[in-house]
Amino acid sequence: MRADRLLSLVLLLQSRGRQTAAQLAAEAGVSVRTIYRDIQALGAAGIPVYADPTGYALVDGYRTQLTGLTAAEARGLVLAGLPGVAADLGLAEAVAAAQLKLSAALPDTLRERADRMRQRFHLDAPGWYEDGDSSDHLAAVADAVWRQRVLSVRYDGWTALAEHRLEPYGLVLKAGKWYLVARGERGVRTFRVSQIRELSVLPQTFPWPAGFDLEAHWRTHIADFRSRMHRGEAVIRLAPQAVERLPHLLGRAVAEAAAAGEPQPDGWLLARVPIESDSHAEMQFLRLGDQVEILAPASLRARITATVSTLAAMYGAEG
Template sequence: MRASRLLSLLLLLQTRGRMTARELADALEVSVRTVYRDTEALAAAGVPIYADRGPAGGYQLLDGYRTRLTGLTPDEAEALFLAGVPGPAAELGLGTVLATAQLKLEAALPAELRARAARIRERFYLDAPGWFHEEEQNPFLGAVAEAVWEQRPIWVRYRRWGGEVTRTLEPLGLVLKAGVWYLVAQAGGQPRTYRVSRMLELELQDGRFERPEGFDLAEYWRSWSEGFADRLYRDRATVRLSPRGVVLLPYLLGQGVARMALEAAGDPDATGWVQVEIPIESVEHAVPALLQLGADAEVLAPQSLRARMAMTVGALARLYETNT
């Protein structure tokens, strides 16, 4: 266990450069005192590790020192080949680079591990987009990726609900979520999220910008994702559901949201119907969604949604009466 931790500490310093004892402790999930002991052990073993004192100090390796490590476990070798995502890499213009890197890695592995890696390719395949969704067109993805790498601002014309806008953005990172590419970029001094497929025009700007100190793309995305549902579904609707409607609700809202709605619901009435509160984006968005439940759902509130449902159902009834 300790040998593995020492190796992890060494690789952290080799890949990230100078790190404080607290940063190392957090990354390794140990105490600062343990980091002190481990760095002393590495130094005693001949690793050129040293510490700079003071507020800007930390541990680092002697400039130019690199360790060439072997001894991947079978599970580690398999995990490396699972990490390859050829589709998204190709979209970023890195498909050939990824294929070449995997070939080099495979050539460096012992015969037994090469065989295990081959079995991974035979048995696992990642297809990120959801069913019945056309592949999004991202003509500016390459230019966005270039701007992210080079820290160059971009000017974009962007389509959003309600029309088009123009923005000058400082690209901080790209995120692939369920087959959809998102750009995280600074605008007006604040990080914001933009769907790459909605970019209608893009121009790389001159100069470079400074990334905000301490910005963590993964942490930002986690925080942004957690608040996404609250930002999207700002209203609530009160709906009565039949027993069959209860079964169908997860297909409408998703398992997580449906479970929370049903857990907060009261007991079924004498006929088995239950009253629930469900999140909606707007009355306009809710009508076609709730119509999917047919006669297994009755909207009770808000009154504007109930009236719109009644009007739509009435129009449907008249349409079918006319055509029969």
């Protein structure tokens, strides 16, 4: 453990230049007194580190070649720009160590550019109104994916809890939500990690499926999901101010269909838009209030009429 820390100190000094004992202690998570002892140990080992009133530094021109990545650090490299994701997967320390080693190995000009990118660009995956998923099982699932270990899960599906024996192929982070792509009794399916209620990692392993590509599979899955999502159609009238809100409230597909609608003499827009179902469309269109009128199907218009009547009676009773 101390050897790892000593190497980290050398890499910090190599990548960042002069550092105070307090700065090194904060990075290493130890006391300043421990840093003093570590610096003495580095000097005794022949590392040309020197001290002056402003801190510690390496002799100009010295560069260590001890920048080899561990297996965990190599796994974490793909998440180097997503510290929150790395932490969720239990790889935060490995990612930090890998970043430090890469930074130390870069020439000064490239390291400066990398630091500037890190300072000026940040990816926040979840949406505005959600903080993303949290699951006690995420790290275990990720480890099983990596080691190709079979999982036994108790999964909270649409209707009831169900037992599944899964061969986990990969994890996908979509809009702050984690999805597990795995083969079960019904073939390759997608499971929401946060809906796993119980999980056991079995001793059995499984062979990697020949030709499987997670990214390609996910693209196909999304295309299929979208094709199944909008199977119905509604005829609506939209107020001008509602058109601008459609992409945010009802999604791009509805917004694009509405944009192709027919302008009416009163300034409203007559359009045919895709819907998933009457119940889903009712919840979506009610978000637009009096800025939308449903003309068809009659079943959807009746649902909204009944809901509005119930609301009117509820609030009218207080008057």
